[in-house]
Amino acid sequence: MLSIENLSFAKRLDSINVCAHPGQFIQILGPNGAGKSSLLRVIAGLDNADAGRLCINQRDTAHISMTEMATFRCFQEQQQSHVFALTVRESLTFFARDITMPTMLENALEIAPFMSRSLLTLSGGESRRVQIARALLQIWPAIEQGQGLILLDEPSQGLDFRHQHLLLSCLVELVKIGNIVLMSEHDLNVCTQYADGVWLMRSGEVEYHGPVEEVMTPDILSDIFDCQVRRFNDLAGNSILQTYLV
Numbered sequence: 001m002l003s004i005e006n007l008s009f010a011k012r013l014d015s016i017n018v019c020a021h022p023g024q025f026i027q028i029l030g031p032n033g034a035g036k037s038s039l040l041r042v043i044a045g046l047d048n049a050d051a052g053r054l055c056i057n058q059r060d061t062a063h064i065s066m067t068e069m070a071t072f073r074c075f076q077e078q079q080q081s082h083v084f085a086l087t088v089r090e091s092l093t094f095f096a097r098d099i100t101m102p103t104m105l106e107n108a109l110e111i112a113p114f115m116s117r118s119l120l121t122l123s124g125g126e127s128r129r130v131q132i133a134r135a136l137l138q139i140w141p142a143i144e145q146g147q148g149l150i151l152l153d154e155p156s157q158g159l160d161f162r163h164q165h166l167l168l169s170c171l172v173e174l175v176k177i178g179n180i181v182l183m184s185e186h187d188l189n190v191c192t193q194y195a196d197g198v199w200l201m202r203s204g205e206v207e208y209h210g211p212v213e214e215v216m217t218p219d220i221l222s223d224i225f226d227c228q229v230r231r232f233n234d235l236a237g238n239s240i241l242q243t244y245l246v
Protein backbone atom coordinates (compact mmCIF):
# COMPACT_ATOMS: atom_id res chain seq x y z
CA MET A 1 0.00 0.00 0.00
CA LEU A 2 1.12 3.53 -0.78
CA SER A 3 0.10 6.24 1.66
CA ILE A 4 0.80 9.94 1.36
CA GLU A 5 0.22 12.26 4.32
CA ASN A 6 0.38 16.06 4.26
CA LEU A 7 2.93 16.02 1.49
CA SER A 8 4.15 19.39 0.18
CA PHE A 9 6.85 20.22 -2.32
CA ALA A 10 8.35 23.48 -3.57
CA LYS A 11 5.09 25.44 -3.90
CA ARG A 12 4.06 22.85 -6.50
CA LEU A 13 2.36 20.34 -4.17
CA ASP A 14 0.35 21.40 -1.14
CA SER A 15 -0.74 19.11 1.72
CA ILE A 16 -1.50 16.03 -0.35
CA ASN A 17 -3.33 13.23 1.47
CA VAL A 18 -4.11 10.14 -0.60
CA CYS A 19 -3.46 6.42 -0.63
CA ALA A 20 -3.43 3.56 -3.11
CA HIS A 21 -4.04 -0.08 -2.26
CA PRO A 22 -2.54 -3.15 -3.91
CA GLY A 23 -4.55 -3.93 -7.02
CA GLN A 24 -5.61 -0.34 -7.67
CA PHE A 25 -5.36 1.44 -11.00
CA ILE A 26 -5.45 5.17 -10.30
CA GLN A 27 -5.63 7.88 -12.89
CA ILE A 28 -4.24 11.29 -11.91
CA LEU A 29 -6.17 13.96 -13.68
CA GLY A 30 -6.16 17.74 -13.72
CA PRO A 31 -5.48 20.85 -15.79
CA ASN A 32 -2.02 21.68 -17.15
CA GLY A 33 0.28 22.72 -14.33
CA ALA A 34 -1.93 21.13 -11.63
CA GLY A 35 1.03 19.15 -10.26
CA LYS A 36 0.50 15.65 -11.68
CA SER A 37 4.08 15.16 -12.91
CA SER A 38 5.47 16.79 -9.76
CA LEU A 39 3.53 14.34 -7.59
CA LEU A 40 4.70 11.35 -9.63
CA ARG A 41 8.32 12.54 -9.39
CA VAL A 42 8.10 12.84 -5.61
CA ILE A 43 6.48 9.40 -5.30
CA ALA A 44 9.22 8.00 -7.56
CA GLY A 45 11.83 9.46 -5.20
CA LEU A 46 13.35 11.74 -7.84
CA ASP A 47 12.38 14.87 -5.87
CA ASN A 48 12.27 15.13 -2.09
CA ALA A 49 9.18 16.48 -0.39
CA ASP A 50 9.64 19.51 1.89
CA ALA A 51 7.04 18.23 4.34
CA GLY A 52 4.86 15.21 4.93
CA ARG A 53 5.28 11.47 4.78
CA LEU A 54 5.25 8.95 1.99
CA CYS A 55 5.06 5.30 3.01
CA ILE A 56 5.14 2.12 0.97
CA ASN A 57 3.87 -0.93 2.86
CA GLN A 58 4.16 1.08 6.08
CA ARG A 59 7.82 1.91 5.44
CA ASP A 60 8.74 5.57 5.19
CA THR A 61 10.40 6.04 1.80
CA ALA A 62 12.92 8.35 3.45
CA HIS A 63 14.43 5.11 4.78
CA ILE A 64 14.30 3.12 1.55
CA SER A 65 17.39 3.37 -0.65
CA MET A 66 17.06 4.24 -4.32
CA THR A 67 18.68 0.88 -5.11
CA GLU A 68 15.89 -0.94 -3.30
CA MET A 69 13.22 1.37 -4.77
CA ALA A 70 14.50 0.51 -8.24
CA THR A 71 13.60 -3.14 -7.68
CA PHE A 72 9.87 -2.55 -7.19
CA ARG A 73 8.94 0.89 -8.51
CA CYS A 74 9.33 2.08 -12.06
CA PHE A 75 8.71 5.47 -13.59
CA GLN A 76 8.06 6.44 -17.18
CA GLU A 77 8.58 10.17 -17.32
CA GLN A 78 6.56 12.47 -19.54
CA GLN A 79 9.62 13.89 -21.30
CA GLN A 80 12.38 11.43 -22.04
CA SER A 81 14.87 12.19 -24.76
CA HIS A 82 17.34 9.73 -26.18
CA VAL A 83 20.84 11.15 -26.11
CA PHE A 84 22.87 8.21 -27.42
CA ALA A 85 22.41 6.34 -30.67
CA LEU A 86 21.85 3.02 -28.89
CA THR A 87 19.70 0.29 -30.33
CA VAL A 88 16.49 -0.50 -28.51
CA ARG A 89 18.05 -3.76 -27.28
CA GLU A 90 21.15 -1.96 -25.96
CA SER A 91 19.06 0.64 -24.17
CA LEU A 92 16.93 -2.03 -22.46
CA THR A 93 20.04 -3.78 -21.13
CA PHE A 94 20.88 -0.65 -19.15
CA PHE A 95 17.70 -0.97 -17.15
CA ALA A 96 16.93 -4.67 -16.87
CA ARG A 97 19.11 -7.64 -16.08
CA ASP A 98 16.98 -9.89 -18.25
CA ILE A 99 15.62 -8.22 -21.36
CA THR A 100 13.69 -11.23 -22.62
CA MET A 101 10.35 -9.64 -23.29
CA PRO A 102 7.55 -11.39 -21.39
CA THR A 103 4.83 -12.42 -23.86
CA MET A 104 2.27 -10.24 -22.11
CA LEU A 105 4.47 -7.16 -22.49
CA GLU A 106 5.36 -7.89 -26.09
CA ASN A 107 1.69 -8.38 -26.96
CA ALA A 108 0.89 -4.99 -25.44
CA LEU A 109 3.83 -2.97 -26.73
CA GLU A 110 4.94 -4.82 -29.88
CA ILE A 111 8.54 -3.65 -29.82
CA ALA A 112 10.14 -6.82 -31.27
CA PRO A 113 10.16 -5.43 -34.85
CA PHE A 114 12.48 -2.60 -33.89
CA MET A 115 14.76 -4.17 -31.25
CA SER A 116 17.78 -3.71 -33.54
CA ARG A 117 16.90 -0.16 -34.58
CA SER A 118 18.61 2.94 -33.20
CA LEU A 119 16.51 4.80 -30.63
CA LEU A 120 17.11 7.96 -32.63
CA THR A 121 15.25 6.59 -35.65
CA LEU A 122 12.02 5.67 -33.86
CA SER A 123 8.76 7.54 -34.34
CA GLY A 124 7.20 9.31 -31.33
CA GLY A 125 4.77 6.48 -30.57
CA GLU A 126 7.40 3.74 -31.09
CA SER A 127 9.74 5.60 -28.78
CA ARG A 128 7.01 5.90 -26.13
CA ARG A 129 6.38 2.14 -26.33
CA VAL A 130 10.10 1.47 -25.76
CA GLN A 131 10.13 3.85 -22.75
CA ILE A 132 7.19 1.98 -21.21
CA ALA A 133 8.80 -1.41 -21.92
CA ARG A 134 12.02 -0.20 -20.31
CA ALA A 135 10.19 0.92 -17.17
CA LEU A 136 8.15 -2.26 -16.78
CA LEU A 137 11.07 -4.60 -17.55
CA GLN A 138 13.15 -2.90 -14.87
CA ILE A 139 10.84 -4.23 -12.14
CA TRP A 140 9.31 -7.23 -13.95
CA PRO A 141 10.22 -9.74 -11.19
CA ALA A 142 8.30 -7.58 -8.67
CA ILE A 143 5.42 -7.11 -11.12
CA GLU A 144 5.10 -10.88 -11.58
CA GLN A 145 4.73 -11.19 -7.82
CA GLY A 146 2.10 -8.45 -7.74
CA GLN A 147 4.39 -6.12 -5.78
CA GLY A 148 5.16 -3.48 -8.37
CA LEU A 149 4.51 0.24 -8.05
CA ILE A 150 4.09 1.40 -11.64
CA LEU A 151 4.27 5.18 -12.21
CA LEU A 152 3.40 6.38 -15.69
CA ASP A 153 3.27 10.00 -16.81
CA GLU A 154 0.98 10.32 -19.82
CA PRO A 155 1.97 6.90 -21.22
CA SER A 156 -0.60 7.00 -24.02
CA GLN A 157 0.72 10.30 -25.39
CA GLY A 158 1.60 9.62 -29.03
CA LEU A 159 0.17 6.09 -29.08
CA ASP A 160 -2.38 5.20 -31.74
CA PHE A 161 -5.80 3.98 -30.53
CA ARG A 162 -4.93 0.32 -30.85
CA HIS A 163 -1.72 0.63 -28.83
CA GLN A 164 -3.49 2.76 -26.21
CA HIS A 165 -6.03 0.00 -25.77
CA LEU A 166 -3.38 -2.76 -25.72
CA LEU A 167 -1.32 -0.91 -23.10
CA LEU A 168 -4.24 0.01 -20.85
CA SER A 169 -5.68 -3.51 -21.04
CA CYS A 170 -2.26 -4.89 -20.05
CA LEU A 171 -2.16 -2.51 -17.06
CA VAL A 172 -5.62 -3.71 -16.00
CA GLU A 173 -4.24 -7.30 -15.98
CA LEU A 174 -1.22 -6.19 -13.92
CA VAL A 175 -3.38 -4.59 -11.22
CA LYS A 176 -5.51 -7.75 -11.05
CA ILE A 177 -2.50 -9.57 -9.56
CA GLY A 178 -1.86 -6.88 -6.94
CA ASN A 179 0.34 -4.26 -8.59
CA ILE A 180 -0.44 -0.57 -8.11
CA VAL A 181 -0.64 1.65 -11.20
CA LEU A 182 -0.60 5.45 -10.86
CA MET A 183 -1.01 7.09 -14.23
CA SER A 184 -1.29 10.71 -15.26
CA GLU A 185 -3.59 10.98 -18.26
CA HIS A 186 -5.79 13.71 -19.75
CA ASP A 187 -8.42 11.56 -21.47
CA LEU A 188 -11.56 11.45 -19.31
CA ASN A 189 -12.91 8.31 -20.94
CA VAL A 190 -9.69 6.38 -20.43
CA CYS A 191 -10.38 6.91 -16.77
CA THR A 192 -13.91 5.60 -16.85
CA GLN A 193 -12.99 2.59 -19.01
CA TYR A 194 -9.82 1.30 -17.38
CA ALA A 195 -9.04 2.94 -14.01
CA ASP A 196 -10.86 2.21 -10.78
CA GLY A 197 -9.74 5.22 -8.79
CA VAL A 198 -9.01 8.84 -9.58
CA TRP A 199 -7.00 11.66 -7.99
CA LEU A 200 -8.27 14.93 -9.36
CA MET A 201 -5.73 17.74 -8.97
CA ARG A 202 -5.83 21.50 -9.23
CA SER A 203 -3.19 24.08 -8.23
CA GLY A 204 -0.95 21.61 -6.42
CA GLU A 205 -3.74 19.97 -4.42
CA VAL A 206 -5.67 16.75 -4.78
CA GLU A 207 -9.15 18.24 -4.58
CA TYR A 208 -11.12 15.03 -5.11
CA HIS A 209 -10.14 11.40 -4.82
CA GLY A 210 -12.08 8.17 -4.77
CA PRO A 211 -13.77 5.63 -7.03
CA VAL A 212 -14.15 6.72 -10.64
CA GLU A 213 -17.96 6.62 -10.55
CA GLU A 214 -18.03 8.99 -7.55
CA VAL A 215 -15.42 11.50 -8.71
CA MET A 216 -15.91 11.58 -12.48
CA THR A 217 -19.19 13.46 -12.48
CA PRO A 218 -19.94 16.27 -14.96
CA ASP A 219 -20.35 18.76 -12.08
CA ILE A 220 -16.96 18.00 -10.49
CA LEU A 221 -15.15 17.88 -13.84
CA SER A 222 -16.74 21.13 -15.06
CA ASP A 223 -15.58 22.80 -11.86
CA ILE A 224 -11.99 21.51 -12.00
CA PHE A 225 -11.44 22.14 -15.72
CA ASP A 226 -13.55 25.30 -16.02
CA CYS A 227 -15.18 23.75 -19.04
CA GLN A 228 -18.59 22.18 -19.67
CA VAL A 229 -18.73 18.40 -19.35
CA ARG A 230 -21.76 16.23 -20.03
CA ARG A 231 -22.43 12.53 -19.89
CA PHE A 232 -24.39 10.55 -22.44
CA ASN A 233 -24.85 6.92 -23.44
CA ASP A 234 -23.61 5.79 -26.85
CA LEU A 235 -25.59 3.37 -29.02
CA ALA A 236 -24.02 0.41 -27.23
CA GLY A 237 -25.11 1.84 -23.87
CA ASN A 238 -21.62 2.89 -22.77
CA SER A 239 -21.46 6.00 -20.62
CA ILE A 240 -19.32 8.65 -22.36
CA LEU A 241 -18.03 11.94 -20.94
CA GLN A 242 -17.89 14.75 -23.45
CA THR A 243 -16.27 18.17 -23.01
CA TYR A 244 -17.30 21.31 -24.81
CA LEU A 245 -16.72 25.04 -24.53
CA VAL A 246 -19.60 27.50 -24.32
Ligand SMILES: Nc1ncnc2c1ncn2[C@@H]1O[C@H](COP(=O)(O)OP(=O)(O)OP(=O)(O)O)[C@@H](O)[C@H]1O
Pocket (backbone or CB within 6 Å): 012, 030, 031, 032, 033, 034, 035, 036, 037, 038, 039
Ligand atom coordinates in the same frame (compact mmCIF):
# COMPACT_ATOMS: atom_id res chain seq x y z
N1 LIG B 1 11.55 22.08 -12.58
C1 LIG B 1 10.62 23.00 -12.27
N2 LIG B 1 10.96 24.15 -11.66
C2 LIG B 1 10.02 25.06 -11.32
N3 LIG B 1 8.71 24.92 -11.55
C3 LIG B 1 8.31 23.78 -12.17
C4 LIG B 1 9.24 22.78 -12.56
N4 LIG B 1 8.55 21.76 -13.13
C5 LIG B 1 7.26 22.13 -13.11
N5 LIG B 1 7.11 23.35 -12.54
C6 LIG B 1 5.86 24.07 -12.31
O1 LIG B 1 5.13 23.34 -11.34
C7 LIG B 1 3.74 23.33 -11.65
C8 LIG B 1 3.26 21.89 -11.78
O2 LIG B 1 3.88 21.32 -12.93
P1 LIG B 1 3.61 19.81 -13.34
O3 LIG B 1 4.53 19.49 -14.47
O4 LIG B 1 3.68 18.97 -12.13
O5 LIG B 1 2.08 19.89 -13.85
P2 LIG B 1 1.19 18.82 -14.60
O6 LIG B 1 -0.09 18.72 -13.87
O7 LIG B 1 1.94 17.56 -14.79
O8 LIG B 1 0.95 19.55 -15.99
P3 LIG B 1 0.71 19.01 -17.49
O9 LIG B 1 -0.71 18.54 -17.57
O10 LIG B 1 0.91 20.24 -18.31
O11 LIG B 1 1.71 17.94 -17.79
C9 LIG B 1 3.58 24.15 -12.92
O12 LIG B 1 3.20 25.46 -12.56
C10 LIG B 1 4.96 24.12 -13.53
O13 LIG B 1 5.19 25.28 -14.30
